[in-house]
Structures are given as structure tokens and as C-alpha cells.
Amino acid sequence: MSGLRPVVDGTGGSALCRSAPVFELRGVTVVRGTHRALDEVDLVVGPGERVALLGPSGAGKSTLLALLSGATDPDTGAVLLFGEDLARLAHRRRRELTARVGALTQDLDLVEHVRVLHNVAAGRLGRIGLGPALLRLLTARADDEVREVLARVDLPWALHARTQHLSGGERQRVAVARLLLQRAEAVLADEPASSLDPTTARDVLELLRGSATTGTTVVSLHQPSAARHTFTRVVGLRRGRVALDLPPGRLTDDLLDDLYARA
Amino acid sequence: MTGLLDAPRLSPAAGRHVRLGVTRAAVLRRRGTTVAVLAAVLVLAAWRAFGAPGGVINTGGAALLDDLLARALSPRLDAEFLLLVARATATTLAFAAVGAAGALLVGLLGGLALSDAAWSRRPPLPVRLVRTALRGVLVAARSVHELVWALLLVGVLGLDPLVAVLALVVPFGAQTAQVYAETFDGVRGGAHAALRRAGAPRTAAILYALVPGASPLLLSYAFYRFECSLRSTVLLGLVGVGGLGQELVVSLQSRNWEEVWTLVLALLVLSALVEAWSARVRREAGSLGDARPVVAAADAEGVGALAAGRADSAPPTRTWTRWSVLVGLPGLAVAWWWTGASLEGLTDSLTWQLTQELVADLLRPALPDGGGSVLLLAVLDTLAIAVLAMAVAVLLTVVLAPWAAAPTASAAGPRDRSGRTRDIVRAAPRAAARLVSRTVLLGLRSVPPTIWAILALFVFFPGVVPGAVALGLYAAGILGRLVAEAWESVDRRPRDALVRAGVAPWRAGLLAVVPPSVQQLTTYTMYRFEVCVRDTAVVGVVGAAGLGRLLGEGLAAFRYPVVATALLASFAVSVAVELTSRRVRRGLSGNLRPRARPFRRAPARTTRFSV
Numbered sequence: 001m002s003g004l005r006p007v008v009d010g011t012g013g014s015a016l017c018r019s020a021p022v023f024e025l026r027g028v029t030v031v032r033g034t035h036r037a038l039d040e041v042d043l044v045v046g047p048g049e050r051v052a053l054l055g056p057s058g059a060g061k062s063t064l065l066a067l068l069s070g071a072t073d074p075d076t077g078a079v080l081l082f083g084e085d086l087a088r089l090a091h092r093r094r095r096e097l098t099a100r101v102g103a104l105t106q107d108l109d110l111v112e113h114v115r116v117l118h119n120v121a122a123g124r125l126g127r128i129g130l131g132p133a134l135l136r137l138l139t140a141r142a143d144d145e146v147r148e149v150l151a152r153v154d155l156p157w158a159l160h161a162r163t164q165h166l167s168g169g170e171r172q173r174v175a176v177a178r179l180l181l182q183r184a185e186a187v188l189a190d191e192p193a194s195s196l197d198p199t200t201a202r203d204v205l206e207l208l209r210g211s212a213t214t215g216t217t218v219v220s221l222h223q224p225s226a227a228r229h230t231f232t233r234v235v236g237l238r239r240g241r242v243a244l245d246l247p248p249g250r251l252t253d254d255l256l257d258d259l260y261a262r263a
Numbered sequence: 264m265t266g267l268l269d270a271p272r273l274s275p276a277a278g279r280h281v282r283l284g285v286t287r288a289a290v291l292r293r294r295g296t297t298v299a300v301l302a303a304v305l306v307l308a309a310w311r312a313f314g315a316p317g318g319v320i321n322t323g324g325a326a327l328l329d330d331l332l333a334r335a336l337s338p339r340l341d342a343e344f345l346l347l348v349a350r351a352t353a354t355t356l357a358f359a360a361v362g363a364a365g366a367l368l369v370g371l372l373g374g375l376a377l378s379d380a381a382w383s384r385r386p387p388l389p390v391r392l393v394r395t396a397l398r399g400v401l402v403a404a405r406s407v408h409e410l411v412w413a414l415l416l417v418g419v420l421g422l423d424p425l426v427a428v429l430a431l432v433v434p435f436g437a438q439t440a441q442v443y444a445e446t447f448d449g450v451r452g453g454a455h456a457a458l459r460r461a462g463a464p465r466t467a468a469i470l471y472a473l474v475p476g477a478s479p480l481l482l483s484y485a486f487y488r489f490e491c492s493l494r495s496t497v498l499l500g501l502v503g504v505g506g507l508g509q510e511l512v513v514s515l516q517s518r519n520w521e522e523v524w525t526l527v528l529a530l531l532v533l534s535a536l537v538e539a540w541s542a543r544v545r546r547e548a549g550s551l552g553d554a555r556p557v558v559a560a561a562d563a564e565g566v567g568a569l570a571a572g573r574a575d576s577a578p579p580t581r582t583w584t585r586w587s588v589l590v591g592l593p594g595l596a597v598a599w600w601w602t603g604a605s606l607e608g609l610t611d612s613l614t615w616q617l618t619q620e621l622v623a624d625l626l627r628p629a630l631p632d633g634g635g636s637v638l639l640l641a642v643l644d645t646l647a648i649a650v651l652a653m654a655v656a657v658l659l660t661v662v663l664a665p666w667a668a669a670p671t672a673s674a675a676g677p678r679d680r681s682g683r684t685r686d687i688v689r690a691a692p693r694a695a696a697r698l699v700s701r702t703v704l705l706g707l708r709s710v711p712p713t714i715w716a717i718l719a720l721f722v723f724f725p726g727v728v729p730g731a732v733a734l735g736l737y738a739a740g741i742l743g744r745l746v747a748e749a750w751e752s753v754d755r756r757p758r759d760a761l762v763r764a765g766v767a768p769w770r771a772g773l774l775a776v777v778p779p780s781v782q783q784l785t786t787y788t789m790y791r792f793e794v795c796v797r798d799t800a801v802v803g804v805v806g807a808a809g810l811g812r813l814l815g816e817g818l819a820a821f822r823y824p825v826v827a828t829a830l831l832a833s834f835a836v837s838v839a840v841e842l843t844s845r846r847v848r849r850g851l852s853g854n855l856r857p858r859a860r861p862f863r864r865a866p867a868r869t870t871r872f873s874v
């Protein structure tokens with residue numbers, strides 16, 4: 001390992017959370033193949049915090065987000081959502097908790113060849129009964145709720161388009177619309193801005209922030225510059241470890257250079 | 264694999280390097296082994312086939328074949344007979360449709376139960392146990408050929424239309440369930456899991472994410488099953504299920520050659536129409552969907568079915584699909600009524616009693632007369648039939664398939680208006696060759712192997728040879744079509760690039776088109792070989808040789824303990840062959856990786872895969 005020591009600043013965020021944290025990782029290790037994608041990571045994210053996750057590619061950002069969304073389980077250590085240890089929960093309770101977290105993965109997890117409205121409406125399947133869900137699927141009827149979120153992501157025209165015909169950026173906004181309809185308390189997003197121009201990226205980040213009812217977001221980013229604006233806290237990962245954890249104001253170019261330096 | 268355990272631990276990147284870095288010696292060694300094994304297998308098979316005392320060719324029978332061929336141009340076309348043919352055609356179509364629909368239903372339910380994708384977490388222990396049991400039952404059910412199922416069911420239900428329906432639904436349903444389970448698991452992306460995490464209930468998530476994602480492939484496969492079902496219905500004519508198959512057997516046995524030709528023509532037209540319809544729907548399905556095509560080890564043609572729906576240029580429309588569903592659903596009700604099948608026979612107390620007796624008999628297998636050596640020889644004969652049949656099929660494929668494959672768009676150069684007529688004149692012989700070779704292939708696969716076997720037995724004495732010829736002709740029809748379609752999809756851009764770079768076209772073809780084509784042929788041949796082993800039962804029942812003959816004789820004499828032994832032996836043989844073939848295929852694909860998938864959406868993503 002290089003001489004990089006974690007740069008952790010007490011004011012980074014944990015001071016903010018007096019009520020139960022939204023996310024908490026306790027000594028989490030994830031083994032992928034022969035090496036550790038995450039190595040003894042501790043992290044606490046409180047309500048309302050907006051965390052930018054930085055780090056070179058392969059640092060473990062996606063793995064960390066997958067843990068927080070419940071998509072992956074750690075090999076050792078514990079993942080807590082709203083104060084409850086996921087590994088100790090019954091299946092049903094676990095889903096109740098993960099439903100309160102919205103996740104935007106890198107491949108968006110859209111159903112490709114159904115119409116956009118169905119992908120959007122899928123966001124509230126947890127809230128409506130099977131009968132209405134099936135009926136909507138068959139009749140392709142959109143209601144105001146769906147129209148409204150599509151308008152918010154600026155895709156009102158795409159309501160009845162086939163998802164697979166949309167461009168990358170448009171598909172991403174469909175996924176965000178789905179997220180909006182989920183009414184999650186906290187939102188995770190994996191490199192939502194990586195293929196967008198700076199202005200659009202800013203818009204998407206704002207939307208994501210708005211889609212979490214408590215405003216809690218954890219977003220991995222490729223461009224550190226964006227981290228300085230919309231976020232209250234910056235967490236840097238390097239080789240599966242937390243290498244820095246600061247308010248964005250304290251992020252210097254030197255620190256960034258260290259974070260992204262070749263081994 | 265095991266060797267790797269002792270190897271020093273490498274970083275992932277280094278491991279990749281070692282795996283890809285192959286020495287010339289290794290290549291030569293592998294080629295040598297392949298050739299040696301292939302030669303040995305062929306020699307052994309030929310020895311079983313031609314080593315028998317007393318000769319192979321029945322000179323007395325050739326005259327019959329002569330007769331048959333002489334009447335080719337004078338089919339029986341009077342109104343009375345044509346009406347009979349029309350009714351028989353309708354019956355065949357009805358049984359095929361009902362069989363395919365039943366298989367689809369079984370497949371959907373079984374597929375959902377078996378797929379991991381439908382469960383967001385590891386399912387609880389009781390479910391897992393039931394699933395394992397179900398998987399075993401399905402594997403056993405599909406390893407028994409439709410014809411054998413029909414013969415077993417006739418013993419229980421008597422000559423009831425339901426026999427045919429069940430004989431189709433049971434093995435096809437089992438097969439479909441396996442393929443569907445893999446299809447569900449292959450649905451790309453985490454849409455389903457993501458919805459589950461986001462709080463969607465199980466059924467809703469399946470309906471919103473899993474089913475739409477998989478539906479093009481499910482539909483594709485259902486239509487492919489329909490084609491199979493049609494072929495098998497004709498084949499089941501042998502046991503008295505009505506329709507074209509039965510009429511063919513009757514006419515053949517009474518040497519009414521004129522009628523045979525009329526029936527064959529009807530069969531060709533019916534198969535051509537059904538295949539064209541199916542191809543349309545599958546092509547539409549090919550342009551949609553999220554699922555990766557399933558490479559089900561047990562399902563040679565399934566792979567072809569999925570590969571065949573080509574989506575190069577077709578805009579994603581669903582006209583054919585929509586109409587098929589609109590017409591198909593009421594059509595199924597009519598078909599069910601036309602077959603005259605009813606489920607009453609199932610609840611009959613006699614049925615129940617006979618089933619119990621049958622199962623009791625099957626549960627105490629006994630060796631055939633002559634003991635273990637007869638069984639062993641039958642196993643050898645079965646393998647010999649399958650190997651030689653594949654040799655015949657590959658030979659015919661190599662001769663016919665290049666003509667049957669449509670030239671791809673990129674092969675035709677840029678053309679201007681003035682050159683058009685000349686182009687058409689130049690293309691005419693090619694188009695004619697294509698029509699002829701496609702028709703021949705269609706004929707080969709539309710006439711069931713039982714009929715080919717009856718014909719082959721005119722010319723050869725019972726044994727391995729007629730079985731191999733019959734199965735080989737039939738398999739050639741299917742293999743040829745699969746390979747032709749696969750060849751059409753071979754990427755010609757590397758070749759064109761070479762041509763532009765100044766390489767002579769034929770050399771460029773040799774370098775860039777032939778290797779992938781050979782690869783396709785090999786893979787499909789291996790798949791088809793597995794199916795062929797199972798199909799040997801059919802020619803055996805007609806009297807060729809092998810385990811099928813033991814089966815046929817046992818069933819005819821109601822000696823179910825012997826039947827049970829033969830079934831067990833065939834099961835063991837197919838499993839062994841399947842495992843071997845899987846190994847071989849894995850070995851073959853070792854030096855070939857799938858074509859890189861473009862980052863975002865490519866139009867042909869669902870259906871194209873390179874082997």
C-alpha cells in the first residue's frame with residue numbers, strides 16, 4: 001500500500017446525525033474473486049446528508065452502493081438500514097426497509113421493450129395492489145402521477161415510447177422518474193452523471209436530491225468538480241478502503257491527486 | 264480445472280493472460296486428439312454397422328423404391344382422396360397446436376418454478392427440495408421420446424386422442440420448462456431484483472419485469488415448439504394417431520405410391536407454411552426483448568430457433584405476433600374440439616388401475632432375453648446409429664446448406680440502376696439453387712424418421728444401417744436449415760475489410776468466413792447429436808436396431824420390465840452423451856469468445872450469439 005493515510009475529518013457528517021442513521025456500514029468486507037472489493041469499511045450516513053462518493057475506477061464505489069441498497073451482502077461486517085441490521089431481518093422486513101431506499105444503478109435496470117410508462121409505473125408497485133397493476137399493464141393507461149414525474153424529468157413526450165428506443169440520457173431520466181414514483185426516503189445513485197454534459201449532470205443531481213423524501217443521497221461520481229456543489233460530504237474510496245471523508249469545502253487538489261494516483 | 268488448484272495464485276489479470284496465451288504445441292495436441300477421437304468413433308460405428316454377417320443391402324427391395332420414384336409425377340388427386348388429405352392435414356395441425364399450447368403452459372409454470380430469477384432470495388428449503396425433485400422428473404420426462412410416451416400411454420388410455428396430446432405435452436412441456444427457466448434467468452439486467460428491492464410484490468414484479476423481458480424469447484421458443492410439435496404429430500401417426508402421418512403409414516404399407524406422393528406434398532406445404540409463419544413471428548421477436556438467448560444443452564434446435572430470429576434490418580413491429588395471438592387463441596379452442604380429445608379418460612378408474620400396473624412393472628426392470636450382452640450391444644448399436652446418422656447429416660449439410668443460405672446484404676456490392684437486369688440474370692441461378700436446396704431440406708425434415716426408416720428397410724436389412732440412413736436424412740433436414748441460417752448471420756465485415764485491403768475475395772472468405780462457419784457447423788452438429796441419440800428410439804421401434812428396437816419389441820409384447828430396462832439404458836446413454844458433448848463444446852469454444860457486445864443498445868442484441 002502507498003503511504004496514503006485516511007484523511008478523516010470529524011465534521012464530515014457524523015456529527016449531524018442525532019437520530020438513527022439512514023445507512024451504516026460496520027467493518028464491512030466484500031471479497032470479489034481473489035481480492036477485496038471493500039476492506040473493513042465503516043461508514044455512517046445520517047438523514048439529510050448528501051454524500052459524494054469518489055475514487056478511481058475499481059475502488060469499490062459500485063460495490064458499496066450495492067451493499068447500501070441491499071443488492072449485495074457483505075462477506076463480513078454488518079450493513080444497517082435505518083438502524084436495523086439487514087442480515088438479521090426476516091425477508092419481509094428486509095424488503096420493507098430496502099423499499100424505503102431508491103437505487104439508480106449504472107445499468108439502470110429498466111425493462112427494455114415495454115413502454116416507458118410501465119417502467120415508470122413500476123416504481124410504485126410496492127404501493128398499489130396486484131389488480132390495478134395488472135390492469136394498467138394491459139391497458140397502457142397512464143395516470144396523472146406518471147405524467148407528472150415524467151414531466152419533472154422533462155420527458156413528457158416519451159410516455160408511450162418503447163424504452164429501448166430512447167437514448168442513454170433519456171433512459172436514465174426514465175429511471176429517475178421511476179425513482180421519483182417510489183417516494184423513497186433515501187436515494188443511491190451510481191455514476192449518474194458520467195455520460196452527461198455538465199449542465200444536464202447538475203440537473204440530474206438536483207432531481208436525485210429531490211427524489212429522496214428526506215433529502216438523503218449517496219452518489220458516486222467520476223468528476224470530482226461536481227462534488228463541490230451539490231453535496232454536504234465527500235467520501236473517497238481507494239482500493240476498497242475509505243481514504244478520505246470531508247466536507248466538500250476542504251477538498252484540495254492535492255487530496256484528489258492522492259486519491260486518483262496510480263498505485 | 265483441477266490442475267488450477269495446485270497452480271500458484273495469480274492476480275486476476277495475470278490469470279487472464281495465462282488462459283489466453285496458448286502454445287502451438289497445445290493447439291496441435293488438441294487438434295490431433297480431436298481427429299483421432301473422431302476417426303475412432305466413426306470406425307467403431309462403421310464396424311457395428313457393416314460388420315454383421317449376411318450383408319447389408321436387400322437387393323430384393325430396390326424394386327419397391329424404384330416403383331415409388333416412378334410415381335413421383337402422378338400423385339393421386341381425385342376429389343375423394345383430396346378431401347381425406349384435407350381432413351388429415353387439419354387433424355395434424357390441430358394436434359400440433361394443442362400439443363404446443365400444452366407444452367407452453369407446462370413450460371411457463373415449470374419455468375417460473377425452476378428459475379432463480381423469479382425468487383429474489385434463495386428460496387426456502389422445502390421449495391428447493393421440491394424444485395430439485397421437479398428438475399429430475401423433467402429431465403426424465405424429456406429423455407423419453409414422444410413416440411415411446413405414446414406407446415406407453417396407449418397401454419393405459421387405449422387409442423384415445425388424448426394419448427397423442429399427452430405424448431406431445433409431457434416431453435415438450437418438460438423441455439420447455441427447462442428452457443424457460445433458463446430464459447427467465449437470462450433476462451438481462453437487474454430490473455426484476457430492483458423492483459423487488461423497491462418494494463414490488465412477487466407477482467407484480469414478475470409481470471412487470473420478468474415476463475416482458477423474456478417474452479420475445481418465450482414466444483420465439485413457443486413457435487419453435489410448434490414446428491417440432493408438427494413434426495412429432497406426423498411421426499405419431501405410426502401409433503394410430505390420425506392425420507397425415509397415419510395416412511402416410513397406411514399408404515406406404517399398402518404400397519399405394521400415388522397416395523404417398525399426394526400426402527408428402529400436403530405435408531411439405533403444411534410444414535412450409537407453418538415454418539414460414541413461425542419464422543415471421545420469431546423474426547419480430549428477435550428485434551425485441553431483454554433476454555440473452557438460452558443455450559440449453561439439451562436443446563439443439565432451441566438454440567437455432569433463437570438464433571434464427573434475425574433482426575438485422577427489420578424494424579421492431581409486432582404485426583405477425585399480434586395477429587398470431589388474436590387468431591391463435593380461438594384457433595386453439597377449435598383445434599381442441601377437432602382433435603376430439605377429452606380429459607375424461609384421465610379420471611377413469613380403469614386408467615388408474617392400468618397406470619398402477621404399468622408403474623409397478625416399470626419399477627422392477629428386467630434384462631431382455633439374452634441378458635446383459637444383448638443390452639450392451641443394443642447400447643453400442645444406438646450409439647453407432649447416432650454417429651453414422653450425424654455423419655450422413657453433416658455430409659448432406661455441407662453439400663446443401665451453402666446453397667440454402669441467402670447471400671448477406673454486404674456481399675452484394677453497390678449497384679446502380681443500369682446494372683439491375685444484369686444483376687437479376689446473374690442472380691437467377693443462385694436463387695434457383697437456393698429454392699431447390701431449401702425444398703430438399705424441408706422435405707428431409709418434414710417426412711418423419713419413421714417413414715424414412717420404413718423406406719430404408721425396403722433397401723437395407725434390419726440393423727444399424729437403415730436406422731442411421733433414416734435418422735441421418737431427417738437430421739440433415741434440420742441441421743442443414745440451422746446451419747444455413749447460422750451461416751447467414753456470420754459476420755462478413757472482416758472479409759469485406761480484407762477485400763478492401765486488397766486480398767483476393769476467395770482468400771478473404773477462406774480466412775474470415777470459413778472458420779466461423781465451421782465453428783457453427785461443429786456446434787450445431789454436437790447439439791444435434793444429442794437429439795439424435797434420443798431419436799434412435801424411433802427408428803428402433805420400426806425395426807432398425809439398438810435400444811429403440813428393444814423398446815419396441817418390449818412394448819409390443821407388453822413386457823414392461825424389459826421396457827423399463829431399455830428406458831433406463833437410453834436415459835443413461837443420453838445423459839452420458841449430453842455430458843460428453845457439453846465438454847467437447849466447451850473445449851471448442853475455448854478459443855472463441857462471443858462477439859463483443861456494444862456498450863449501449865444494439866438492434867440485434869437478443870438473438871445473435873456467436874458460438
Ligand SMILES: Nc1ncnc2c1ncn2[C@@H]1O[C@H](COP(=O)(O)OP(=O)(O)O)[C@@H](O)[C@H]1O
Nearest residue numbers: 032033037055056057058059060061062063064
Ligand atoms: N462480480 C465481480 N467479480 C469479480 N470482481 C468484481 C466483481 N464486481 C466487482 N469486482 C471487483 O471489485 C472491485 C471493485 O469494483 P466496483 O465496486 O465496481 O468499483 P468501482 O465502481 O469503484 O469502479 C474491482 O476491482 C472489480 O474488479
Ligand SMILES: [Mg+2]
Nearest residue numbers: 061062106190
Ligand atoms: Mg462502478
